Amino acid sequence: MSQAAPKLQFLLDLQEQLGGSIPFERWMQEALYHPEFGYYAAGIRGIGRRGDFTTWPVLHESLARGIARWALANKPSGRWHLIEIGAGTGTLAAGVLRALGWWNRPQMHIVEVSPPLRQEQQTLLGRKTTWHPNMTEALAACDGSALIYSNELVDAFPARIFQNQDKVWHELALRIENGRVEETWLAPLPDTARPDSTAFATPWPEGQRIEVQESFATWRDDWRPAWKAGAILTIDYGDACPALYHRRPQGSLRAFAHHQRLEGAAAYAGFGVRDLTVDVNFSDLIAWGGPPDAELLTLDAFLARQNRKPASGHLDQFPEAGEAFKVLIQSP
Numbered sequence: 375m376s377q378a379a380p381k382l383q384f385l386l387d388l389q390e391q392l393g394g395s396i397p398f399e400r401w402m403q404e405a406l407y408h409p410e411f412g413y414y415a416a417g418i419r420g421i422g423r424r425g426d427f428t429t430w431p432v433l434h435e436s437l438a439r440g441i442a443r444w445a446l447a448n449k450p451s452g453r454w455h456l457i458e459i460g461a462g463t464g465t466l467a468a469g470v471l472r473a474l475g476w477w478n479r480p481q482m483h484i485v486e487v488s489p490p491l492r493q494e495q496q497t498l499l500g501r502k503t504t505w506h507p508n509m510t511e512a513l514a515a516c517d518g519s520a521l522i523y524s525n526e527l528v529d530a531f532p533a534r535i536f537q538n539q540d541k542v543w544h545e546l547a548l549r550i551e552n553g554r555v556e557e558t559w560l561a562p563l564p565d566t567a568r569p570d571s572t573a574f575a576t577p578w579p580e581g582q583r584i585e586v587q588e589s590f591a592t593w594r595d596d597w598r599p600a601w602k603a604g605a606i607l608t609i610d611y612g613d614a615c616p617a618l619y620h621r622r623p624q625g626s627l628r629a630f631a632h633h634q635r636l637e638g639a640a641a642y643a644g645f646g647v648r649d650l651t652v653d654v655n656f657s658d659l660i661a662w663g664g665p666p667d668a669e670l671l672t673l674d675a676f677l678a679r680q681n682r683k684p685a686s687g688h689l690d691q692f693p694e695a696g697e698a699f700k701v702l703i704q705s706p
């Protein structure tokens with residue numbers, strides 16, 4: 375039996391169970407997080423040169439220094455807690471702790487769902503950091519008061535994909551037919567059944583695709599009551615809506631394999647062995663999480679503020695990243 379057979383059988387069974395096709399959000403959920411076949415559970419080859427993609431903190435310490443300065447400016451006096459969600463290799467947490475120095479050291483917590491990445495983080499960071507399986511448990515360990523940050527976490531939350539077809543929205547599903555993955559569209563979506571998203575407010579041209587990360591809203595609502603004090607920094611690629619989809623009629627979904635970007639149908643192949651990701655709609659994050667004083671700025675502007683430098687040239691390796699990446703600052 376080839377290695378692909380159990381995965382294919384899993385997808386065929388799921389397809390049958392769901393009535394003939396798999397809504398894209400469910401596909402992305404299983405492709406990234408299925409405990410046996412998912413990319414973050416089993417398929418990830420690491421982050422960086424030898425992996426499928428690279429992230430800022432793996433290449434450069436400027437982000438770690440910016441986060442450390444932000445934390446120092448916002449921390450309470452006395453014992454304080456810092457939580458990173460989705461820490462990848464642990465490089466960013468290590469850089470933040472280094473930049474803070476031992477005399478400012480927080481109680482460091484990491485929330486991580488990927489067993490291989492958690493192991494990598496534990497090897498790098500050692501015993502002074504505490505790992506938690508979810509945010510509710512992490513916040514309980516902090517008595518509800520914590521500064522929280524994440525980098526490139528939200529883009530990995532499963533998205534529902536919709537397309538404007540003759541002024542009616544249809545949801546994308548995938549179907550396996552003769553071993554090939556094909557797109558199919560679910561029945562027209564009644565206005566009353568639309569998920570809560572700012573993306574529906576724009577009169578998009580025919581054929582426009584949008585992504586809605588409803589799974590992120592559900593996840594955040596789950597732990598929101600446990601968070602009483604502090605602030606959260608959400609760093610990711612994306613934009614406010616409608617700028618997010620400017621000149622992107624196909625939306626932003628793509629896969630990464632060995633640093634190669636794959637779009638369209640190519641993104642559906644390699645179930646569980648490729649990273650799947652979408653750009654973050656920060657207007658949705660603000661609409662879902664508030665509060666009224668939430669602040670959205672480019673990463674360049676954030677780093678310039680924290681590092682007290684002009685807003686350019688923070689990262690030679692990614693000259694455009696300082697604008698493409700955004701930082702959202704929110705409080706409970």
Ligand SMILES: C[S@@+](CC[C@H](N)C(=O)[O-])C[C@H]1O[C@@H](n2cnc3c(N)ncnc32)[C@H](O)[C@@H]1O
Pocket residue numbers: 414421429430431432459460461462463466485486487488491524525526527530593
């Ligand atoms: C694209 S990687 C980014 C890693 C790291 N932050 C960096 O910048 O290098 C996404 C990370 O989020 C983690 N992750 C995804 N969903 C998560 C969740 N619901 N809770 C905690 N971690 C999650 C993944 O396992 C992985 O560590």
